[in-house]
Amino acid sequence: xxxxxxxxxxxxxxxxxxxxxxxxxxxxxxxxxxxxxxxxxxxxxxxxxxxxxxxxxxxxxxxxxxxxxxxxxxxxxxxxxxxxxxxxxxxxxxxxxxxxxxxxxxxxxxxxxxxxxxxxxxxxxxxxxxxxxxxxxxxxxxxxxxxxxxxxxxxxxxxxxxxxxxxxxxxxxxxxxxxxxxxxxxxxxxxxxxxxxxxxxxxxxxxxxxxxxxxxxxxxxxxxxxxxxxxxxxxxxxxxxxxxxxxxxxxxxxxxxxxxxxxxxxxxxxxxxxxxxxxxxxxxxxxxxxxxxxxxxxxxxxxxxxxxxxxxxxxxxxxxxxxxxxxxxxxxxxxxxxxxxxxxxxxxxxxxxxxxxxxxxxxxxxxxxxxxxx
Numbered sequence: 001x002x003x004x005x006x007x008x009x010x011x012x013x014x015x016x017x018x019x020x021x022x023x024x025x026x027x028x029x030x031x032x033x034x035x036x037x038x039x040x041x042x043x044x045x046x047x048x049x050x051x052x053x054x055x056x057x058x059x060x061x062x063x064x065x066x067x068x069x070x071x072x073x074x075x076x077x078x079x080x081x082x083x084x085x086x087x088x089x090x091x092x093x094x095x096x097x098x099x100x101x102x103x104x105x106x107x108x109x110x111x112x113x114x115x116x117x118x119x120x121x122x123x124x125x126x127x128x129x130x131x132x133x134x135x136x137x138x139x140x141x142x143x144x145x146x147x148x149x150x151x152x153x154x155x156x157x158x159x160x161x162x163x164x165x166x167x168x169x170x171x172x173x174x175x176x177x178x179x180x181x182x183x184x185x186x187x188x189x190x191x192x193x194x195x196x197x198x199x200x201x202x203x204x205x206x207x208x209x210x211x212x213x214x215x216x217x218x219x220x221x222x223x224x225x226x227x228x229x230x231x232x233x234x235x236x237x238x239x240x241x242x243x244x245x246x247x248x249x250x251x252x253x254x255x256x257x258x259x260x261x262x263x264x265x266x267x268x269x270x271x272x273x274x275x276x277x278x279x280x281x282x283x284x285x286x287x288x289x290x291x292x293x294x295x296x297x298x299x300x301x302x303x304x305x306x307x308x309x310x311x312x313x314x315x316x317x318x319x320x321x322x323x324x325x326x327x328x329x330x331x332x333x334x335x336x337x338x339x340x341x342x343x344x345x346x347x348x349x350x351x352x353x354x355x356x357x358x359x360x361x362x363x364x365x366x367x368x369x370x371x372x373x374x
Contacts, residue, residue, distance in 0.1 A: 020221060020224075020225075023217075023221065024217075024221065027213070027214055027217035027218070027221075028214055028217070028218075031046055031051060031054075031210070031213065031214075032210045032213075032214065034046040035047070035048065035051050035206065035209075035210055036206060036207065036210060048206045048209050051206075051209050051210060051213050052209055052213070052281050052282075053325060054213060055209070055212055055213040055216045055217075055277070055281045056278060056281055056282055056321075057317065057318055057321045057322065058213075058216045058217055058219075058220045059216060059274045059275070059277050059278040059281070060274070060298075060301065060317040060321050061220055061313070061314040061317040061318060062216075062219060062220050062223050062270060062271075062273065062274035062277075063081060063085055063270075063271050063274045063298055063301075063317070064298060064301040064302050064305070064313035064314060064316060064317040065220075065223050065224060065227055065270065065310060065313045065314065066081065066223070066266075066267040066268075066270035066271050066274070067081055067267065067298050067299060067301070067302050067313065068227070068302050068307065068308065068309070068310055068312070068313035069227055069230070069231070069263055069266070069267050069270075070263055070264055070267045071299065071302060071307060072302065072307040072308030072309065072310075072313070073231050073236060073239045073240055073243060073263070073308055074239045074242060074243050074259075074260060074263050074264075075160075075242065075243030075244075075246075076160070076164065076260065076263075076264060077161075077164070077165045077299065078164075078165065078168045078264075078267075078295070078299075079165045079166070079168050079169040079172070079292060079295045079296055079299065080168030080169055080170075080171045080172035080292075080295050081168075081267070081268070081271050081295050081298050082172055082289060082290050082291065082292075082294040082295035082298065083143075083146075083171060083172035083175050083176075083290050083295070084143035084146070084147060084267075084268040084269075084271035084272050084275070085271040085272070085274055085275040085278070085289060085294075086175075086179075086275055086285065086287070086289040086290045087142050087143045087146070087272055087275065088139045088142070088143055088271065088272025088273060088274065088275030088276045089275035089276060089278055089279040089285040089289060090179075090186060090191075090192070090275075090285055091135055091138035091139045091142055091272070091275075091276060092135055092139060092275070092276035092279045092280065092285075093191070093192035093195075093279050093285040094126060094129040094135065094138075094192070095129055095130065095131075095132060095134075095135035096192065096195040096196075096197075096198065096203070096279065096280060097111045097129075097192050097195070098111075098126075098129050098130035099130070099195070099196060099197040099198065100112075100194065100195065100196045100197075101196075103196055104194070110122065111187075111192075112194070113182075113187045113188070113190065114185070117182055119185075122185075123185040125185065126185065132199060135276075136276075139272050139273060139275070139276040140269050140272060140273070142272065143268040143269055143271060143272035144265055144268060144269045144272070146268070147264055147265045147267075147268030147269070148261065148265045150171065151260070151261045151264040151265060152257075152261055154167065155256075155257050155260050155261055155264075156257060160246075168295075169292045169295065172290050172291075172292055172295055173290075173291075173292050175290050176287045176288075176290035176291055176292075179191075179287040179290065180287045186287075187286065189286065189287060190286060191284060191285050191286025191287060192279075192284065192285050192286070193283060193284040193285075193286075194283075195279075195280060195283055198212075198280050203280050203283075204283075209281070212277065212280055212281050213281075215277065216277045216281070219273065219274075219277060220314070223270055224310060224311075224314070227310050228310060230263075231310070235259070238254060238259055239259055239263060242254075242256050242259060242260065275289075297320070297339070300316075300320060300339065300342070300343045301313065301316040301317040301320050301321075302316055302353075303316065303343065303346055303347065303353060304316040304319060304320055304342065304343070304346050304350075304353055304354060305317065305319065305353045305354055305355060306352055306353030306354055306355030306356045307352075307353060309353070309355045309356070311355060312353050312354060312355035312356070315353075315354055315355060316353060316354065319354065320339070320342070323338070323342075324339075
């Protein structure tokens, strides 16, 4: 077996790769065919609403993976990851607002909210916002640079644990208050909405929705493979050592600042990419995405699925957000109570999350069979 084959096998076993192949088949073949080729009145038809909802949940799953990389494998609990998600969304939202052109309510080249506020020209930070490549660069650069600067100062000062979590929550709360202000040029409390086109295509068309769904799915699988490669490498083993005993790692001669700063910045960039994929599918971005409650919910997704498992982060995001979609329609006034009970129940009875429970049952099954044997 060659080095490449060994690396591939080390990332995921045969079952893992079969699961990824099945997921790719569903994402890139089955769902597009059932949505676009099967008539709406057919029982096998997948509605555009379900495609959009699934794409939205996959964006959340990317954020959960990003959180698991820093919390599950490096021991860094962030309560401000919603900020990086929103920044990526705003970078893409600026591009989408410029693509509206004169199709807005005021038929002006300026976005409608700027016309309403009597702005005469675009502010400086909207420079080249009508170029997709520039928007894509901002999606990566803005969350990455902010995370790098913040992380360098925090990790160099040896801030960690609950103190780091509180500071990240304060950071996202301050950013939310800033973006709520009309004079910042980000739409105030209404944010950006009423998008028309993406790369020249109608953003609401079923074909565009399916393409966004497939791109989001490909990104999710790519992030999963990247995360698995990182945590199974020497870099990942050092991260785990930092999580469990950072002082001992420093005594062994490792500069833990570099490791923590890299994974922290990478996690923020992944959140920004997820936010950029989220906005054209959902059709809106506003400062509420930066609320501390949203960032806390991201941690709940990881805890429910299983911290430090990667796959558990995806499962947790899917379970919680699928339940949210059902509960907010059937019992909207009870959703927050359900979410709180879910987090408390997982903390008390399932510390390893759903994936941890499944793994424990799998390990105990051979023991039970052995005891039952004569």
